[in-house]
Amino acid sequence: MESAAKSSSVKNVVVRVLLFGVFVLIVRFVYVVTVYGGPCNSGDFCLLPFPGEGLSVTSAGGGASAGSAAFVRVADGSTGATPALWTTREWRKAVDYYSAVFQDLLVDGFVSPTAKSLCVDTPTGHEVLALKEIGVLDAVGVAKKKAPPLVVAGGDLLHLPFRNGTFDFVFAGRSLDRSKRLAHLASEIVRTLKPDGFLAVLTASAGNAYSLHSLIDLFPSFWKLRFRKLDGPDSSSAIHEIVFQKQLDGDILAVDGKEAEDSSPSSSCSIPEHKLRLLESAEPLIKEEPLKPWIALKRNIKNIKYLPSMVDISFKPRYVYVDVGARSYGSSIGSWFRKQYPKQNHTFDIYAIEADPAFHDEYAAKKNVNLLPFAAWVRNETLAFEINHDPEQHDVEKEKGGRGMGRIRPVSRLSGGVSSGEVHSIHGFDFAKWLKRTVSESDFVVMKMDVEGTEFDLVPRLFETGAICLIDELFLECHYNRWQRCCPGERTPKYRKTYGECLKLFTSLRKSGVLVHQWW
Ligand SMILES: *[C@@H]1O[C@H](CO)[C@@H](O)[C@H](O)[C@H]1NC(C)=O
Numbered sequence: 001m002e003s004a005a006k007s008s009s010v011k012n013v014v015v016r017v018l019l020f021g022v023f024v025l026i027v028r029f030v031y032v033v034t035v036y037g038g039p040c041n042s043g044d045f046c047l048l049p050f051p052g053e054g055l056s057v058t059s060a061g062g063g064a065s066a067g068s069a070a071f072v073r074v075a076d077g078s079t080g081a082t083p084a085l086w087t088t089r090e091w092r093k094a095v096d097y098y099s100a101v102f103q104d105l106l107v108d109g110f111v112s113p114t115a116k117s118l119c120v121d122t123p124t125g126h127e128v129l130a131l132k133e134i135g136v137l138d139a140v141g142v143a144k145k146k147a148p149p150l151v152v153a154g155g156d157l158l159h160l161p162f163r164n165g166t167f168d169f170v171f172a173g174r175s176l177d178r179s180k181r182l183a184h185l186a187s188e189i190v191r192t193l194k195p196d197g198f199l200a201v202l203t204a205s206a207g208n209a210y211s212l213h214s215l216i217d218l219f220p221s222f223w224k225l226r227f228r229k230l231d232g233p234d235s236s237s238a239i240h241e242i243v244f245q246k247q248l249d250g251d252i253l254a255v256d257g258k259e260a261e262d263s264s265p266s267s268s269c270s271i272p273e274h275k276l277r278l279l280e281s282a283e284p285l286i287k288e289e290p291l292k293p294w295i296a297l298k299r300n301i302k303n304i305k306y307l308p309s310m311v312d313i314s315f316k317p318r319y320v321y322v323d324v325g326a327r328s329y330g331s332s333i334g335s336w337f338r339k340q341y342p343k344q345n346h347t348f349d350i351y352a353i354e355a356d357p358a359f360h361d362e363y364a365a366k367k368n369v370n371l372l373p374f375a376a377w378v379r380n381e382t383l384a385f386e387i388n389h390d391p392e393q394h395d396v397e398k399e400k401g402g403r404g405m406g407r408i409r410p411v412s413r414l415s416g417g418v419s420s421g422e423v424h425s426i427h428g429f430d431f432a433k434w435l436k437r438t439v440s441e442s443d444f445v446v447m448k449m450d451v452e453g454t455e456f457d458l459v460p461r462l463f464e465t466g467a468i469c470l471i472d473e474l475f476l477e478c479h480y481n482r483w484q485r486c487c488p489g490e491r492t493p494k495y496r497k498t499y500g501e502c503l504k505l506f507t508s509l510r511k512s513g514v515l516v517h518q519w520w
């Protein structure tokens with residue numbers, strides 16, 4: 001009896017242990033399914049083997065990959081253990097997103113299973129794994145920091161650790177959206193891609209013609225093959241995919257183009273259609289001469305349609321502001337450009353051109369402003385100008401003792417003339433030539449010009465040299481014999497041009513595709 005009782009209690013213990021074991025297995029299974037989103041993803045534990053789950057690949061829909069790549073191979077060809085990170089739900093979701101993008105590129109022939117491929121700026125390597133999974137095995141990523149085995153270190157991404165012409169396919173992902181050194185990054189992509197190779201870019205910008213053209217301009221020797229809208233990774237936002245192909249002799253073409261441009265002394269430039277279209281949205285010019293210009297022109301600034309408020313200005317290699325006739329720092333750079341001009345978070349290089357020595361000292365303390373202490377002129381020569389003490393001067397200059405620069409003119413033509421103020425001698429430089437040296441056509445260039453009548457010399461020179469096409473947006477004060485506030489019925493004797501001549505200047509600028517605004 002005793003032994004029977006003993007054996008039944010042993011049985012009891014065994015049954016309990018077995019039940020406990022089953023319970024543990026069930027709990028573990030439920031845990032794995034909820035945490036990893038599938039029963040087979042956690043490597044060391046798999047109750048119900050699902051074919052095609054996890055890291056192995058189904059060839060369904062892919063066509064071209066023919067179901068061959070059923071495992072992950074890293075760059076050196078080994079089939080190492082799967083890092084735990086790769087099995088998280090976020091990883092799968094991100095990799096699946098890129099797999100879908102690459103499947104389409106594969107079907108359309110932009111990437112092939114044998115293509116040597118690079119993913120730029122991929123800190124995690126999602127894109128690289130996605131490429132490998134669809135059968136593009138020779139794929140590698142580059143990011144600031146390395147993340148082996150998928151991603152190698154590329155530091156600032158401005159010196160990619162690959163030889164010229166290494167890759168058949170480069171996936172730039174969103175790297176251009178993130179880069180602060182666009183032109184440099186673009187040239188590295190161009191350099192590492194083989195001639196005839198393909199480049200795919202994803203971007204949240206490029207939704208309008210202006211921004212798309214800016215992007216295309218970053219790759220001048222490439223053909224644009226495809227542009228389409230995709231769902232973003234989080235499916236709440238849309239993004240655009242652009243596919244380019246590097247021309248066979250792209251490098252040579254680009255060099256030739258540049259040389260031809262530089263060697264021609266005067267070049268007429270054509271303003272593209274999408275820029276002309278923008279002008280239709282600009283505020284209208286004031287056709288009638290205002291009777292109270294000191295009110296009307298100041299009020300007009302409220303109507304101004306700034307270019308960055310109309311279009312996305314992404315994808316410019318550089319953002320530049322040129323203040324011609326800058327006067328004191330606060331008069332337009334500090335009070336208007338820094339505070340009011342919409343910059344879409346871009347940092348602008350600022351050039352202040354101001355010949356009057358009275359203003360030079362304060363610029364020495366402004367580290368982010370390049371001062372050119374000369375007068376913008378049509379050639380390199382010594383000029384004379386007068387310092388006016390004019391009652392009509394702006395408030396800011398009033399604080400400076402009513403100081404304002406009079407019209408400048410070559411010294412030779414001044415002799416014998418009657419002058420009312422102090423006459424100074426200054427250096428004038430060829431402004432149009434300087435502009436062509438300083439900025440390129442793909443840069444975003446905003447200019448304010450307030451040069452006391454010299455605009456009637458400078459603007460024609462800008463047209464003659466083709467430098468006008470470098471300017472994206474121009475704020476121009478045109479000086480004419482305006483009605484005076486002090487003395488009703490009297491025009492200022494300071495300027496001889498009429499309002500009609502000013503209007504002609506503005507109209508010709510707009511007709512040529514320059515987004516010019518009437519400045520006060
Ligand atoms: C690589 O390309 C860059 C410009 O694309 C060029 O300056 C450089 O000389 C090339 N290097 C080699 C080794 O060909």
Ligand SMILES: *[C@@H]1O[C@H](CO)[C@@H](O)[C@H](O)[C@H]1NC(C)=O
Nearest residue numbers: 308312313342343344345346
């Ligand atoms: C500028 O940056 C701020 C914060 O970084 C952001 O909230 C804002 O949307 C950005 N503006 C533009 C136009 O990108």
Ligand SMILES: *[C@@H]1O[C@H](CO)[C@@H](O)[C@H](O)[C@H]1NC(C)=O
Nearest residue numbers: 379380381382427428429430
């Ligand atoms: C302009 O002329 C001055 C002397 O007349 C000369 O020293 C200077 O180098 C010239 N500058 C340019 C850009 O030609």
